[in-house]
Amino acid sequence: MKRAIAMTLVLFLLSLGGFTAVTAWMCRTQEQVEFTNIVARGEESVARGLHMTEYDLLHNRVLWTTEHDLGTESWVTKTTCGQKTDYQYNSIGASAPYTIRRLLPETPELMAYLRQHIQNPADEVTINLADFAQSYDLCLSYGGSGAMLTAQDVKENGDYRDFPVLQIPVDPGDSVTISACSTGDGLRYYVSGEYRTERSSVSQAVAVTGGTVVTAGFEADAHPRAEWAPEGYGLWLVRDEKSQKRLDLVYPLDIEKQHVTKLSASPGGDKLLLFFEEDGQMMLQVLRGDDFTLLQTLPIEGELGEHQWEQRYYDMSGKEVVNQWTYKDIVQVNRGVDFYAVAVGKQLTVLQNGESGLEQVFSCHMPDLYSLAALDGIRYGWEDEEVDRDAIMQRHNPGEGDSRYDFEAMSMALQDGKLAIAWNDPGLYDGLTLVEIYSEKGLEYARGIFCGLYNQEGDAQRYLYSMIQPKLVWAE
Numbered sequence: 001m002k003r004a005i006a007m008t009l010v011l012f013l014l015s016l017g018g019f020t021a022v023t024a025w026m027c028r029t030q031e032q033v034e035f036t037n038i039v040a041r042g043e044e045s046v047a048r049g050l051h052m053t054e055y056d057l058l059h060n061r062v063l064w065t066t067e068h069d070l071g072t073e074s075w076v077t078k079t080t081c082g083q084k085t086d087y088q089y090n091s092i093g094a095s096a097p098y099t100i101r102r103l104l105p106e107t108p109e110l111m112a113y114l115r116q117h118i119q120n121p122a123d124e125v126t127i128n129l130a131d132f133a134q135s136y137d138l139c140l141s142y143g144g145s146g147a148m149l150t151a152q153d154v155k156e157n158g159d160y161r162d163f164p165v166l167q168i169p170v171d172p173g174d175s176v177t178i179s180a181c182s183t184g185d186g187l188r189y190y191v192s193g194e195y196r197t198e199r200s201s202v203s204q205a206v207a208v209t210g211g212t213v214v215t216a217g218f219e220a221d222a223h224p225r226a227e228w229a230p231e232g233y234g235l236w237l238v239r240d241e242k243s244q245k246r247l248d249l250v251y252p253l254d255i256e257k258q259h260v261t262k263l264s265a266s267p268g269g270d271k272l273l274l275f276f277e278e279d280g281q282m283m284l285q286v287l288r289g290d291d292f293t294l295l296q297t298l299p300i301e302g303e304l305g306e307h308q309w310e311q312r313y314y315d316m317s318g319k320e321v322v323n324q325w326t327y328k329d330i331v332q333v334n335r336g337v338d339f340y341a342v343a344v345g346k347q348l349t350v351l352q353n354g355e356s357g358l359e360q361v362f363s364c365h366m367p368d369l370y371s372l373a374a375l376d377g378i379r380y381g382w383e384d385e386e387v388d389r390d391a392i393m394q395r396h397n398p399g400e401g402d403s404r405y406d407f408e409a410m411s412m413a414l415q416d417g418k419l420a421i422a423w424n425d426p427g428l429y430d431g432l433t434l435v436e437i438y439s440e441k442g443l444e445y446a447r448g449i450f451c452g453l454y455n456q457e458g459d460a461q462r463y464l465y466s467m468i469q470p471k472l473v474w475a476e
Helices: 002-026 108-117 151-156
Strands: 035-041 050-058 062-069 074-081 098-103 124-128 138-142 159-162 175-183 186-191 201-208 211-218 233-239 248-253 259-265 271-278 281-288 294-300 306-314 320-328 331-335 339-344 347-354 357-365 369-374 377-382 392-396 411-415 418-424 432-439 442-451 471-474
Touching (some): 035 377, 050 432, 151 186, 201 259, 271 331, 281 357, 294 357, 339 411
Parallel strands (some): 411 471
Antiparallel strands (some): 050 471, 138 159, 211 259, 233 248, 339 347, 369 377, 411 418, 418 432, 432 442
16 A cells, blocks of 8 residues: 555656656655864954855756855755756857967968878877978867868868968978878778967957957967067957958957957946956956947956976875876856956956946955875865875866866945855865955955865765856845
């Protein structure tokens, strides 16, 4: 009898909503979610009035929404079925997916070389590009991936436009690996390996009314020359209509002195924010979004550098493993409500709209948070504290240009000179949300809030994740 009743209940739930309803029924016991601070810095009073909404998902079926009152370290959790996804499209002022790409110099000499050295799809060859070309042909690619394209890529895939306004020379050390695949017309060549160049550039693009503004930023050690841009260098306007092939240089820059590091815009697109390095100083120029008139110039604190990082740990056999890599600082801009948070590497500068334009609220250093190996598991320490350097397993910083998280997409809230930042860092701990508060004093408050849902054993934990970024708001 009991089995029949249970089966009837399951069938009833299935009729209401299938697997979603059954999943919600199974997880009903998890409505009372516990949270623990596994990282803590600063007093609770610093976060008085700050509220955070956290989202945790089970298999895209069950959503736990938790409202945290960070000033009192209390919370309320609600459970709902289903997941609402907000799709974002390119809007005016948003970063646009146009990328300036280099084309493989498919000269007769190169094609003859490839035919000689690649006889079947299993073959590949690394070529020195300077043996076949003096400069790169460029194009604008709408989306796509990879640093270099072939003519076949341009012909078959996506939205491409010629970009003849830059002539970047091929250097003796530039190389790329080429492979082939079989097609009905024979072998087709494609870029399969790493492309190496001594003169790298970073493409920047922002959507504006009537088109997209694009530019290429060169590092100072690339030594860009005026002859690379015979008709001038700066910001180019790409019009929406493909029939208009012309690229308009709407804001000239000095390619040899002004090294573009970031192009952003106000949320409504009425202003463009152009960041560049000149004589060792980071500068910001604010341009009007419709006619590109210069409105304001101000210095920004911070320098971009290159850093060496080393990670040490012991594998299951007790052998020490050492990983080393190099990373470069970048400029990132988070567009908040009536403010901008600018990260130049680990230097945070907060700008707010004032009567005469953008005004600096404060600027401070963002210290790294370290994951430290310990006998009882993992401990945490800050860059400005005394820690065992040999125990460092990983470093975490909101300003680091890392695929694990995105400074420009983090939730931020500004009030009374205090900027709150929240984000999920899967590299730190599954189910952990980091909250930090900065002011002119630096990092005043931090909490690493761990969600107890992730303590479950078995298959359930494999399908739990904090995919949706948390949201912050200061209470009035």
